[in-house]
Amino acid sequence: MIKTPLIGISRLRLNTDGNGITTLIAFSGCPLNCKYCLNPQCLREEGENHNYTPKEIYEILKKDELYFLATNGGATFGGGEPLLRADFIKEILELGAKRWHTTLETSLNTPLSYLEKLLPYINEYIVDIKDMNPVIYKTYTGSNNNQVISNLKWLIEKGKSENILCRIPFIPLYNTQHSMTLSEMRLKDIGITRFEKFKYITDFK
Amino acid sequence: MTGKEKCEILKQIRYEIAKRNGINYTPSDCNNKSDCLGYCPICEKEAEYIISELNQRIKDGHPVKIELEKEFILKDGSSLYMMNDHLSTSRQYVNDRPLKGEIIAPPRKKSFFSELREHFNFMTNIDDKDY
Numbered sequence: 001m002i003k004t005p006l007i008g009i010s011r012l013r014l015n016t017d018g019n020g021i022t023t024l025i026a027f028s029g030c031p032l033n034c035k036y037c038l039n040p041q042c043l044r045e046e047g048e049n050h051n052y053t054p055k056e057i058y059e060i061l062k063k064d065e066l067y068f069l070a071t072n073g074g075a076t077f078g079g080g081e082p083l084l085r086a087d088f089i090k091e092i093l094e095l096g097a098k099r100w101h102t103t104l105e106t107s108l109n110t111p112l113s114y115l116e117k118l119l120p121y122i123n124e125y126i127v128d129i130k131d132m133n134p135v136i137y138k139t140y141t142g143s144n145n146n147q148v149i150s151n152l153k154w155l156i157e158k159g160k161s162e163n164i165l166c167r168i169p170f171i172p173l174y175n176t177q178h179s180m181t182l183s184e185m186r187l188k189d190i191g192i193t194r195f196e197k198f199k200y201i202t203d204f205k
Numbered sequence: 206m207t208g209k210e211k212c213e214i215l216k217q218i219r220y221e222i223a224k225r226n227g228i229n230y231t232p233s234d235c236n237n238k239s240d241c242l243g244y245c246p247i248c249e250k251e252a253e254y255i256i257s258e259l260n261q262r263i264k265d266g267h268p269v270k271i272e273l274e275k276e277f278i279l280k281d282g283s284s285l286y287m288m289n290d291h292l293s294t295s296r297q298y299v300n301d302r303p304l305k306g307e308i309i310a311p312p313r314k315k316s317f318f319s320e321l322r323e324h325f326n327f328m329t330n331i332d333d334k335d336y
Contacts, residue, residue, distance in 0.1 A: 066252045069271040182336045
């Protein structure tokens with residue numbers, strides 16, 4: 001397997017972006033172009049970030065196995081958009097990482113085939129919804145959210161509803177508390193039960 | 206949470222698992238005076254030692270207990286499962302380390318008023334029926 005660029009590896013996180021103690025593997029590359037992107041380095045050309053093989057990442061994860069087992073933690077794959085690296089992630093999991101709790105932090109804005117590859121391995125999905133309103137989503141990310149909703153419905157059909165946490169941010173100048181409530185209602189309608197609401201801190205206070 | 210504080214929590218986890226499984230383990234004294242990432246080669250060696258001892262017990266057919274229950278309390282009285290090393294929405298990185306604090310957006314490229322006008326026009330076109 002060829003090397004893949006990462007924007008960072010953050011080890012031993014406590015109850016953050018996944019159960020227990022986790023290591024976050026943050027991949028380069030993203031289909032979105034969010035106005036308040038947290039990790040703009042994920043959009044850099046390949047080759048500007050550090051490159052790793054699946055084996056190298058697995059060896060880093062393995063160092064913290066004791067803490068993963070003690071706290072039911074494990075690997076969290078984020079980015080950027082980790083689904084763009086589905087084959088690479090599958091290889092890390094097949095090397096042995098699947099024995100720990102696995103979390104995918106994703107926008108779900110990729111073809112379904114990427115999601116299908118990881119379905120047997122992922123214990124928890126943290127889905128960055130942005131806003132369910134297609135106009136707000138498009139204005140904020142530059143992409144439409146049809147694929148997000150269709151992938152979300154597919155996961156629910158596969159019985160993963162309880163394994164999904166939807167993040168709904170308040171995005172200054174793009175949505176409102178009212179639109180967050182509407183997003184939550186829409187998501188409840190399709191079967192989502194777990195939500196995390198928060199606010200992006202910008203200089204538009 | 207500082208790296209030193211995180212290191213102390215991880216040390217307590219190692220100690221607890223070793224104790225529960227009858228593993229002879231004394232955490233080494235840390236001579237590092239400055240802050241750290243919460244882990245270092247010495248701590249990693251200790252975790253590796255405990256894992257190898259656990260594997261040996263499994264191989265020998267002895268039961269092992271690794272998972273800490275939700276009620277597990279740290280020395281300072283706090284619950285391990287209630288701790289957060291930073292806000293869950295912070296996912297920025299500098300040299301492999303997440304920045305602490307809330308999500309901070311990058312600086313604006315346009316002037317405040319031109320952006321505000323643009324977004325006012327956009328928000329007035331939002332319709333609840335689009336959801």
